[in-house]
Amino acid sequence: MDYLAHVLVLIAIYVTLAHSLNLLAGYTGLVSLAHASLAGLGAYTSALVVVRLGAPFSLGVLFGMLVGVVASSMMSVPSQRMRGDLFIFVTFAFQIVLSNILNNWSALTRGPLGLSGIPPPTILGLTIHSPASFAALAGCIAVIAHLVTRQIVGSPLGRILRATRGDDIAAEATGKPVRMTKVIVFAVSAAMAACGGGVYAHYITFIDPASFGVMESVFLLAVVVVGGAGSLGGPVVGASLLIVLPEMLRFVGFPANVAGHLREVSYGGLLLAAIMLRPRGLVGKYGFGG
Amino acid sequence: MVGQAILNGLGSGCLVGILAVGFALARRGGLGFHFAHAGVFAVGAMTFQATLECWGLTTPAAACLAIIASAVTGLTLQCLVYEPLLFTRASETSMFVSSLAAYIVIQGVLSLFFGDASRVVGPWRASGSYEFLAVRATPTQVLSVAIGIGLCLVAAVWSKTTKNGKALRATGQDMRLAAVVGIGVRRVRSLAIVAGSVLAALAGILTAGDTGVFPTMGLMPFLSAVVAALIGGGGLPGVFVAAATIGVVQHMSVLWIPTIWQESLVFLVLAVYLIVRRSVSGLSGLGALDA
Numbered sequence: 001m002d003y004l005a006h007v008l009v010l011i012a013i014y015v016t017l018a019h020s021l022n023l024l025a026g027y028t029g030l031v032s033l034a035h036a037s038l039a040g041l042g043a044y045t046s047a048l049v050v051v052r053l054g055a056p057f058s059l060g061v062l063f064g065m066l067v068g069v070v071a072s073s074m075m076s077v078p079s080q081r082m083r084g085d086l087f088i089f090v091t092f093a094f095q096i097v098l099s100n101i102l103n104n105w106s107a108l109t110r111g112p113l114g115l116s117g118i119p120p121p122t123i124l125g126l127t128i129h130s131p132a133s134f135a136a137l138a139g140c141i142a143v144i145a146h147l148v149t150r151q152i153v154g155s156p157l158g159r160i161l162r163a164t165r166g167d168d169i170a171a172e173a174t175g176k177p178v179r180m181t182k183v184i185v186f187a188v189s190a191a192m193a194a195c196g197g198g199v200y201a202h203y204i205t206f207i208d209p210a211s212f213g214v215m216e217s218v219f220l221l222a223v224v225v226v227g228g229a230g231s232l233g234g235p236v237v238g239a240s241l242l243i244v245l246p247e248m249l250r251f252v253g254f255p256a257n258v259a260g261h262l263r264e265v266s267y268g269g270l271l272l273a274a275i276m277l278r279p280r281g282l283v284g285k286y287g288f289g290g
Numbered sequence: 291m292v293g294q295a296i297l298n299g300l301g302s303g304c305l306v307g308i309l310a311v312g313f314a315l316a317r318r319g320g321l322g323f324h325f326a327h328a329g330v331f332a333v334g335a336m337t338f339q340a341t342l343e344c345w346g347l348t349t350p351a352a353a354c355l356a357i358i359a360s361a362v363t364g365l366t367l368q369c370l371v372y373e374p375l376l377f378t379r380a381s382e383t384s385m386f387v388s389s390l391a392a393y394i395v396i397q398g399v400l401s402l403f404f405g406d407a408s409r410v411v412g413p414w415r416a417s418g419s420y421e422f423l424a425v426r427a428t429p430t431q432v433l434s435v436a437i438g439i440g441l442c443l444v445a446a447v448w449s450k451t452t453k454n455g456k457a458l459r460a461t462g463q464d465m466r467l468a469a470v471v472g473i474g475v476r477r478v479r480s481l482a483i484v485a486g487s488v489l490a491a492l493a494g495i496l497t498a499g500d501t502g503v504f505p506t507m508g509l510m511p512f513l514s515a516v517v518a519a520l521i522g523g524g525g526l527p528g529v530f531v532a533a534a535t536i537g538v539v540q541h542m543s544v545l546w547i548p549t550i551w552q553e554s555l556v557f558l559v560l561a562v563y564l565i566v567r568r569s570v571s572g573l574s575g576l577g578a579l580d581a
Contacts, residue, residue, distance in 0.1 A: 083382070
């Protein structure tokens with residue numbers, strides 16, 4: 001039962017993260033490979049604020065979201081005019097640099113040793129210990145992410161996002177504030193990702209830079225693409241599928257490092273197959289233009 | 291001290307330069323952002339190490355096998371991934387993501403085959419070093435610089451003067467028009483990827499002799515190569531010089547900042563470049579796909 005709750009927590013966290021990437025990649029057409037590092041920023045900020053400053057969980061996560069927004073503006077403001085592959089490369093560079101910083105700024109982050117002893121969250125006086133109650137918390141946050149995405153997508157801002165996705169120059173020609181919109185949606189996406197990272201930190205109670213590396217970013221992209229970009233159901237389907245399948249493989253009993261690399265190959269292969277054969281994914285509406 | 295840093299920087303910079311010229315060639319041939327170039331590099335390096343150490347082949351034979359392995363990997367990628375995507379008129383984004391996914395698969399397969407541990411190449415590396423002007427150079431560094439400059443010049447001349455080289459540039463600039471005037475664009479793309487992969491293999495062989503091989507070795511040199519290709523502009527010599535300069539800057543930075551930040555420095559260079567040249571909207575620095 002605890003194991004089931006654990007899987008549900010992971011699914012909920014990854015639904016939140018996938019919604020954040022889907023908002024940027026699926027609705028605005030800006031594929032980002034930096035979302036694992038943004039989640040990592042949220043995780044580390046929340047953990048450090050709670051552990052070192054004794055702040056409550058909600059304040060930690062909020063602070064993490066703020067840091068995520070600031071970090072996103074460092075990427076989005078210089079790249080307002082960038083198209084296609086250069087934008088993706090810039091986000092990739094950001095992911096690498098941030099991973100390096102988390103690994104090397106040992107004074108703050110304890111480098112590869114990671115931060116342990118992150119306390120469980122306390123909401124309104126209740127401390128959330130058991131996996132079942134954490135599943136409820138993570139589930140609530142995932143639902144909030146879903147509702148926020150739905151609200152944005154259905155609003156005039158959402159229409160500008162989809163116009164940007166289709167043809168950003170044409171959108172700008174009709175007078176829409178495309179560049180400002182890109183910065184705003186990146187900020188919202190980063191805040192959501194940082195929130196997911198913060199929840200992850202307080203659930204696992206230990207974080208290290210390796211958990212937020214390049215492979216994680218690729219995994220998140222695979223979740224969005226396979227589930228379906230540009231739709232509200234895509235992140236949910238993708239996260240559920242890509243969390244449950246490896247968990248089932250766990251029972252096959254491969255040795256640990258083989259399992260890790262096998263997972264890498266399968267994420268890469270799944271992403272490749274999805275982009276080539278069914279870019280819209282399972283329930284998506286946007287095929288990345290191809 | 292400074293002289294040694296410059297020499298070290300030239301050595302590693304020229305090595306990245308070979309990789310960068312290969313990437314630029316592939317891109318000029320109309321293949322989009324060939325992220326899997328990093329994987330081809332790793333395949334070449336690890337094949338070289340494996341055939342040299344495990345099968346006991348001679349150095350030239352191992353090098354040939356490594357080049358063949360890289361070329362085959364590149365052609366397989368083209369047949370299985372790039373051509374089908376280009377046929378469906380896939381967007382730049384789709385090409386990038388699929389190339390990235392292909393790299394992840396290549397890296398994962400290499401990890402499954404060879405394990406994660408770093409492997410070294412033993413007897414191939416000629417022992418000893420050359421000393422001149424108060425700096426010490428390893429044979430690998432000398433080879434990197436010599437081969438790098440040589441390859442860059444050959445590639446530049448080939449690209450500018452020969453029929454195939456011109457066909458390559460034409461395909462990269464406007465594929466449909468190239469097809470209209472009778473250039474076999476599919477053949478040209480194959481040529482581009484083989485040329486790029488051969489260069490990647492050579493860079494891999496030199497790296498194997500320098501620092502050893504491991505499955506994820508392709509990523510960081512590749513990222514430096516992309517930055518070099520972006521900053522270097524449209525011409526191949528420019529790309530090579532940019533790579534060499536980045537290498538020198540990285541190694542000289544060690545004199546002032548801790549070495550752990552050395553790798554990230556190339557991204558600082560990228561950031562400065564992007565902020566200074568605010569009109570950069572695409573990888574037009576490579577003179578290929580976007581005008």
